[in-house]
Amino acid sequence: MAATIVMGIVNVTPDSFSDGGRYLDPAAAIAHGRELLAAGADLLDVGGESTRPGAVAVTSEEEKQRVLPVIEALAGDGARVSVDTSKADVAAAALAAGAGIVNDVTALGDPEMAAVCAGARCGLVLMHMKGTPRTMQDAPTYEDVVAEVREFLAGRLEVAAAAGVDPERVWVDPGIGFGKTVEHNLELIARIDRIADLGRPVVVGASRKNFLGAITGREVGERLGGSIAVALAAVAGGASVLRVHDVAATVDALRVADAIIGRRTPLVGADR
Numbered sequence: 450m451a452a453t454i455v456m457g458i459v460n461v462t463p464d465s466f467s468d469g470g471r472y473l474d475p476a477a478a479i480a481h482g483r484e485l486l487a488a489g490a491d492l493l494d495v496g497g498e499s500t501r502p503g504a505v506a507v508t509s510e511e512e513k514q515r516v517l518p519v520i521e522a523l524a525g526d527g528a529r530v531s532v533d534t535s536k537a538d539v540a541a542a543a544l545a546a547g548a549g550i551v552n553d554v555t556a557l558g559d560p561e562m563a564a565v566c567a568g569a570r571c572g573l574v575l576m577h578m579k580g581t582p583r584t585m586q587d588a589p590t591y592e593d594v595v596a597e598v599r600e601f602l603a604g605r606l607e608v609a610a611a612a613g614v615d616p617e618r619v620w621v622d623p624g625i626g627f628g629k630t631v632e633h634n635l636e637l638i639a640r641i642d643r644i645a646d647l648g649r650p651v652v653v654g655a656s657r658k659n660f661l662g663a664i665t666g667r668e669v670g671e672r673l674g675g676s677i678a679v680a681l682a683a684v685a686g687g688a689s690v691l692r693v694h695d696v697a698a699t700v701d702a703l704r705v706a707d708a709i710i711g712r713r714t715p716l717v718g719a720d721r
């Protein structure tokens with residue numbers, strides 16, 4: 450657990466599902482990113498387009514205007530930054546501004562994206578989504594959600610490698626909430642080991658998402674307990690990266706879990 454990477458969310462959007470509009474002003478987004486770093490984030494994920502169900506698409510120009518000043522400032526501070534975008538030209542500009550990772554929720558849906566990432570030798574997150582943000586929650590169905598997500602990610606890993614992206618720089622993500630029912634999300638978290646056995650670090654982004662509200666009856670701002678429960682279950686199952694809004698609480702939870710597991714390990718050894 451010690452090596453879990455905590456990716457703090459910096460949404461520079463008017464309409465993100467949990468914090469839309471709070472950090473649309475670049476100065477507010479930069480200050481928020483700095484707070485997340487102080488709280489223990491290893492990496493900041495800066496996004497300028499909401500992907501929530503039914504969200505309105507934005508142009509490349511608008512997206513760049515939102516994210517570039519924020520990335521420049523945070524990377525300038527020495528922070529590791531990922532850019533949450535599915536547009537190759539936004540990714541290229543963000544990489545030039547100091548981002549080191551492209552977090553692509555469409556897993557190379559833009560035909561130019563792989564070449565941009567191969568050329569920049571940056572990190573790349575490939576995420577599974579069924580449908581598009583506009584349609585993805587219209588009764589998604591799978592025969593076997595874990596097998597289908599795994600197969601999709603395996604295929605996208607091949608596409609990335611064929612385009613010259615170094616496989617060692619790629620992380621995979623089952624896309625919690627992206628074209629999935631509550632049951633699908635739970636199944637994916639419970640069997641995250643099946644995604645981890647693709648051999649690449651697994652990212653899980655479940656922070657404050659709707660399925661937590663469906664289970665607990667809590668509104669979006671009151672889902673910290675549920676978010677932490679998913680984080681620990683995911684890490685216990687083999688996830689390596691947690692994309693979260695509540696960095697301080699997540700870091701504390703990981704520290705305590707580490708301390709417990711650290712105690713257990715020598716006892717297991719002593720049994721032999």
Ligand code: HH2
Pocket residue numbers: 458460462464465466467496498499500501533552553554574576622624625652653654655692
């Ligand atoms: N979830 C969201 C956005 N980007 N990227 C990855 N790799 N994994 C995720 O689960 C993921 C993601 C949606 O959450 P958020 O950014 O809080 O909201 P919005 O899309 O409304 O901006």
